[in-house]
Amino acid sequence: MKRVRPESEQVASFDPASARKVHQSDDLGVTFYKYPPNAEVSVRQFEDYTASRLKLLHAIDRACNSQELRLEQMKDSIRPKLGNEFRESGLELVYPETKARMETFRLEKVEFQSRDSISHFALRLAFCKSRDAREWFLRQEQRLFVLRFEALNAEAREAFLGSEGIECNRFVETEGEKMTLKMLQRCTPGAKIWVEKSGTKVPEFDQTFYVMPFRAVPEKLISGRRVVLQRGKAYVPASLLKLVITKRFKENLAEALEVAFHGQHAALMDPRVGGFLRVLQDYGLQLVAGPRSSSEEPREKLSLQNFEELLPRSFPPCMRRLVEKQRETTKHLKHAGRLQLRPFLKACGFTFEESCQWWKKELCRDPLITSETYEKSYHYDNEHAYGKKGHHQGQNCFGCPKIIGSPGEAPGQVHGCVFKQLEPSALQNQLQRWQVPLPAMMEIQRLIKEGKHYQLACIEYFKSQHPLSDGEGVGNSPVDFFRSSVRFHKEKEKEKGTTSPTKEVAAVASEMPQAIAAA
Known part of the structure; x- marks a missing residue:
């Protein structure tokens, strides 16, 4: 007769290693948000x-843009710095390591998935x-997805790809196989990864490859010769697997945003959440991720009265150059320049x-x-920008990534990022006219030459014009x-105890609903 162990013996025989295997293939709530x-x-x-x-x-956006990281670089460079943001948002789920967490893991996962x-x-x-809002949201959700996918165990990653219809098998050497x-x-540049040993990072080859149809692989990996192709199959190193699944995630989300656009009217008319969603539409791209205080100092707004004062003092290089160039040449800005400045x-x-x-x-x-x-050719552009004509939605200011990605300037054109568009000699002359100190x-020239770090160059410019500032934000x-x-x-005027009587002031807190300001 089989002896049944007392409950006390069952508890004592709990094996964490064995219990942990139950969750090895868990997807930790990673999803394509199809439903x-x-x-x-x-x-x-x-x-x-x-x-x-x-x-x-927003925290992910700031962290990635400050270092101009690609998706494959995010795990080691960004994830450790965002620990507090993940915990505070409640959007982090990790594998259970203790008995108590193993018992409550399923409930935690349900709550996490709901949030x-x-x-x-x-x-x-x-x-x-x-x-612009779609592009920003797509980019940040894509980055968040990569961070989550990277946190999965190998078994979970393979299972997730299979659940999304991507045929993916781990490569295994067999006798008689040429590969x-x-x-x-040796043939895959993307197979070399950096592993930390004794406090330093050393290069090692990826030990795991996956075989999948070449059509499932992003075009950039193929054109960049970062994967091996043979007879319609692609051999992808494990370190690049996230780029394969992220491509599918981005395509699905882009289609879903189009569906949401056609159905947003019903949500905006809902008296419970409509007002909140409208505020997010208006201010979502300008919100600062850090907590706001109701006592925050009001900010100065641009007006016709203070324009000439603020132009050399507070305009970023990309916008200052547009205004000054139009005045110097007495030639009107072309379409791309007006679209950027307006x-x-x-x-x-x-x-x-x-x-x-x-x-x-x-x-x-x-x-x-x-x-x-x-009146005939240009007035409509202003009406369109302020939502008075056209689709009545207005225009949002371009972000730095979009401005940097602008096409090159043709003769007579002025637009894009100063640090990218201008040749080194022209940039040096421009910075000298703006009285940028030599150091x-x-x-700035070093940042551009060594790594094309245009955003970091802009931060350096800001610091040169605002002594003792760290360029945060x-x-x-x-x-x-x-x-x-x-x-x-x-703040500088406040320290001196002086205030300009011509400045128009508006409180930042009044622009946001209480729910967002408190967040």
Whole structure:
């Protein structure tokens, strides 16, 4: 007869190693968000979940853009720095290591999935409105997905790819097979990974490869010869597996955002969450991820009265050059330049009336443009930017990545990032005209020459024009540059005890709903 162990003996015989194997293939809630959540939460919880996720996405954006990281570099460079943000957002789920956590893991996962899914679909509705908002949301969700996918065990990654319909098998050497592991390691540039040993990182070859149809592999990996192709099959090192699945994730989310765009009207009309989602649509891209205080200093807005003062003092190089070049040449900005500058002036504080007055004056410096020409050919652009014509949604200021990615300037054009568009000699002349100190100028040129770190060059420029500033908050968008500069000078004036009577002041806290400001 089989003896049944007493309960006390069963507890004593608990083996953590054996119990841990149960969760080796768990996906830790990683998902493509194909189905909307089916859960009930209070309005307050809905807002908290969404605001927390938005804060995390902004933290990821700042961390990645400050170092200009690619997706494959994120795990070691970014993940350790975002530990607090993940914990505070409640969007982190890790494998259980203790008996207590193993017993509660399933309940934790259910709660995590509910929070994760609700917040994702809420932001999907908020960021589907404009192209710039979609691109930003896509980029940050893609980065978040990579960080989560990297945290999975090998078994879980393989199972997840299979669940998404990607045929993926681990490569195993067999007798008579011409392809060997050693051959793959030598022929695959992406197979070399850096492993930390004794405090230093040393290169090693990836020991695991996966075989999959070449059509499932991103085109960039193939064109860059980062994977081996043979008879319609691609041999992908484990370190690049995340790029394969992330491509599929991005494609699915892009399609889902289009669906959300056509269905957002019903959500915005909901009296419980409609107002909150509208605020996210208007301010989601400008929100600062850090906590805000109701006592935060009010910021100065751009106006016709203070424009000439703020132009050399607080405008980022990409926007300052547009204004100055238009005035120097007495030739109106071409379409790309106007498209870059117009929403920036709007975001910094120009009212619709001020914008119309300013653009009419500046464009009419060109002898070819008269008042009648302006009203006929250019006035509509302002109406469109402020949401008075066209799709009535207005235009948002471009972020630094988009400006940096602008095409090169043709003759007569001025647009894009100063640090990328100008040749070294032209850039040096431009920085000299802006009275950038020589040490800062040399550092800017070094950053561009050695790594094309255009955003870091902009931060260095900011620091040269704002002594003792660390440049925090600069480098993500021109509006961040402007606001950081205004804040710097306002604190400087406060220290001196002087205030300019012509400055228009508006409180930052009044622009955000209480739920977002408290977040």
